[in-house]
Amino acid sequence: MLLIVLLPLIFALFIPIMNKRKEQIHIGYFVIWIPIVIFIFFARYLGADFEPIKQHFNWIPSLHISFDFYLDGLSLLFVLLISGIGALVTLYSIFYLDKSEKLAHFYIYLLMFMSAMLGVVLSDNVFVLYTFWELTSISSFLLIGYWNYKKESRYGALKSMLITVFGGLSMLGGFILLSNITGTTSIQGILSESDVILNHTYLPLILGFVILGAFTKSAQFPFHIWLPDAMEAPTPVSAYLHSATMVKAGIYLIARMSPLFHGYDWFFIVVAGIGILTLCWASFLAVRQTDLKGILAYSTISQLGMIMTMLGIGTEIAVFAAMFHILNHATFKGSLFMVAGIIDHETGTRDIRKLGGLMTLLPISATLAFFGTFSMAGVPLPFLNGFYSKELFFDATLHGSEYSTAIANFIQHALPWLAVFGSIFTFVYSMYFVFGIFRGKAKLEQLPRKPHEAPIGMLISPILLVIGVITIGLFPSLVNGTLLEHAAYAVSGIHEPHKIKFWHGFIPPLYMSLAVVGIGTLLFVTKKKWDTVYKKLSDRFTFNRLYDLLIAKTETVPASITKSYMTGSLRLYAQLIIVAMFIVSIFTLVTSDGFAFLEADPSEIKISELLVAIMMIVAAVGTIVARNNVAAILILGVVGYGLSILFVIYRAPDLALTQLVIETITVALFLLCFYHLPKMKPKQDTVRTKLINAAISIGFGTLLTLVAISAHSSKWFPSISEYFIETSHTLGGGDNVVNVILVDMRGLDTLFEITVLGIAALGIYSLIKIRKNKEVD
Structure with a gap:
């Protein structure tokens, strides 16, 4: 597995050589085989009799840091998404990115990110996981800022890195506390000491540190502000990072660590509470967006909040629903991002106010968008996978646990109502997206380019994802016993088969789904009458303004302090x-x-x-x-x-x-x-x-x-001194203890001192030579 994790990075070393032939053949054709090989390698573990696999490779034994890899149902689910969606995104990018682009940079960053995500979900050592975690932040920074000549791209890249790296450092603090308390750096070893952690005085601090890392990476409220600005990245990046992989790293972390905090009220309060708040707030804000990728960005935030809520609830059905929706979200959201890229590529704009009536001009894209958005909206149709996991989500909110604190019980009773509220606006923005683009009157005069259907190469990837939406919807058992149950068992520890079916009878989750469709339809058709409420939302008091203020003060305040003492x-x-x-x-x-x-x-x-x-x-x-x-x-x-x-x-x-x-x-x-x-x-x-x-x-x-x-x-x-006297001859080969210390015992220190003096001498010589040259001139 170490070779598999590092394979994309190793292959990235050869891309500069391939770049010399980019005029003859697109680099993507070479790169696409890497995720395909990885997908095939791990797909062979699919099956009802799957057992976890462990592998160990030494790295820094003195610090108990080693490349320990652990493949169970949870990591297998994420590995297949990383490699499978990665292959489709690479195929899509071949037709989306022109050969005149800096393709070598793009694919090096993409492969770097792929290795980092594989390392995150496969690592069993907390410090190795952290190393790969921060590598995802660095590589995503490079991918988001790929079009670095655009100010918006640079702003979005820096914003995403600052917020996610801040959370990563917090997570590292939690990992250090966990390793010190349990005496191990192995994640599985730490999870086995859950009783020790739950009874430790540092439990609230550990929970806060770990959750902060997960929330920043998975764009949970109030750290969600980086994701909409990250939409300045090329569409293949958005489809890969912001639908299936990077934003789900925080989801993975909570899922992996949830057995550690199971039964702790504040884990439910924070994770489920913030998750449901994120779902409601992001789905509400998605309706006001006019940029297609902006709508999908807030949509992604809301869907991540929904998954986080299920993991916070932590019951058997909630965990299974979370695993199911992780898979479903990757299929329908990945296809929708690609469709948005097609619209932008073929019309020259992503402004939904300039779009409309494109169904007859882009019929294949319209069909793909209909399947994707209706699945995302949770419309009760048997061939849409989104409905199944949405109904399981409603069921999970209705059957939570009893908690010892009043605030936890209050959140538990409020969850079903808030779930319906957030899902109603999910339905509204889904309909707003698909009908705003493809229905209504065409506004061809407002489009920079005359629209036409995308080339088949650009359509293959979203078609395959939509086929996945329909296949999972029609035959959910294909992924249930072979993948989802193993993933759920890795989180909950309960191995009980779940039967996914369309009709469960007239039960509360069905009524909730019907309420979502009914009220959502009413709100959608009357949108122009009530969307003026968004104008009443003040832009002065937002987390984006707070972020901009903090960044501005971070630049000006330290500068003024530095000037006060750096006087010369x-x-x-x-x-x-x-x-x-x-x-x-x-x-x-x-x-x-x-x-x-x-x-x-x-x-x-x-x-x-x-x-x-x-x-x-x-x-x-x-x-x-x-x-x-x-x-x-x-x-x-x-x-x-x-x-x-x-x-x-x-x-x-x-x-x-x-x-x-x-x-x-x-x-x-x-x-x-x-x-x-x-x-x-x-x-x-x-x-x-x-x-x-x-x-x-x-x-x-x-x-x-x-x-x-x-x-x-x-x-x-x-x-x-006794040690030096006793070992100076045997280790250093001399009896002059001082000389042995200087030359052998602390030889590297002496070497670096000499190096520093040498560099200083060169610097002085250069300054003198420059002054003499000026005097001559």
Whole structure:
């Protein structure tokens, strides 16, 4: 499975080579075989006797991070959607994107996203899942911003990445808490410790972190605002990311983690509550949209809210309905996105106000749209798969669990009413979409291009998806026992067969469906009389404006703060650094009880040591009062050489020699540099400046004294010096411990230090050369 997950990424490496022949053959013809191979590989696991499969590959064993893959019914459902819809989207893009486009970029981003999504749904390690999770955000950013010359595309790409990455970091916090509490990074291992998690004090924090990651990725209220702006992406991207895959990553996360929180009231309150709110609010707003992809964007948000509600309810029937609707939504919404792309491609516009009467001009597209929208609306027809999962959804809202909190019970009793409300507007925007495009009077004079039916290559993918809609509707048992029941069992842990049938008798879910169709039809035919209500919605108080405000403030406020201290004054920079070190260090010493003063067995101070120390103090003070560059450097060198003498007195010749070499080189380099600087001039500092300098100097000197005394007096850990003495010969091959430490034990550190010095030297040389060239010019 590791090879399968990485296969799209590996193939992406060869796309630049194929791009050289894009004039002869479209790159998509090479790419399409990757998702087809993946689909065939996993389709062989379909069947009534499917058992989960585990695979393990080491990565970072010291951190308990490894490529652990787990294939069960839930991950199989998503893998088949990722690869199956991916193949159809690739076929569609071959005819949608012209060869003049940057096709190599598009397909590299697409394959990167495909690998990332496969990694998300197959990973059994929380940190590997997080890695792939963020890769989906990065690759979707690139895909949404594919037409980067458009301001709207750049805005939508950045918006989606900021919101989803914010949620991903939150999710990572939840994963870290889960792994620390359970002692494992395996998702299956964490799920087996559900009793420990449910009784832990960090449970609300874990739930909040995980849900925040899922809600941002799956565009739940109020994080839904990124999805409509993401519609600036090419239609193949919208059909793939925003109907079947990326937006369902959050759904997958909640489904995978729901056994962990099963029985916890706040899981139901937050997930089901926000889910039903998202369904109602997004379906209501979809009716006011005029852009075809805008309608489908809000439609997707509402459908995701519906699935999230079912997962929040968490009963056996609710989980099964969620799995069923995940599959159904991918079929009818994917086809509708492709139809919207066809309309845009053939007419030159997505504005529904300019469209109408296109049924006779685009008869195949119209037929596909009718099947897709009627299935999405949940119209009670036996050959539409959307009706089956919609009716199961209604049934799930009527048969919830009893909860211990009043707010949970209130939401449970309100769910059926809110489900009907949201479904009514789902019906309205579905009819608005299909009849607004294909019925009514044609407005050909308002269209940029004369419309005609799309080429057959562009129609194949939506036709196959609509065939899926009809096939599942007529023969639901084909996917029931072979796929859906396994997926539901992976979430609920209950393996009970479900019989999907069209007629259940006169029961409440049927009445709810009839109410949706009846009231929805009435609202649709009278839409012009009541849609003025949307004009009363203020655009001043929206989450989009809040997002724009936060982004603007994020750019201006830090800039103003940075300008306040980035003044170009080296004195100010040094003061800020020293003061920050002083505050942090003193705070750490006080709060951790880190200061210690050991009076026992003090060393005897010799007269030679005292004389050298006095010499170093005098030299340090002399450096401050010196008014000549060369004199100040030479006096400063006395401090370093004095330290070398102390090393000799303390019988550390290696350190003394090292200090002598370093000090000599430093003094020589200082003399070379300062020779080119202007002469030092006496500066008349104000009394305030002198007091600040004195306070900082005394404070920092006091800090270093306290740290030195505390370090000498505290023995919190065993000394590491014994390890170096014992292993310097066996590991480093030398008896000079200091040299072995520098060259071998911390060889990489020394190497990077030398590298930094080398880069700095090159930079200085370049600056000097530039200045000389300017002087010559």
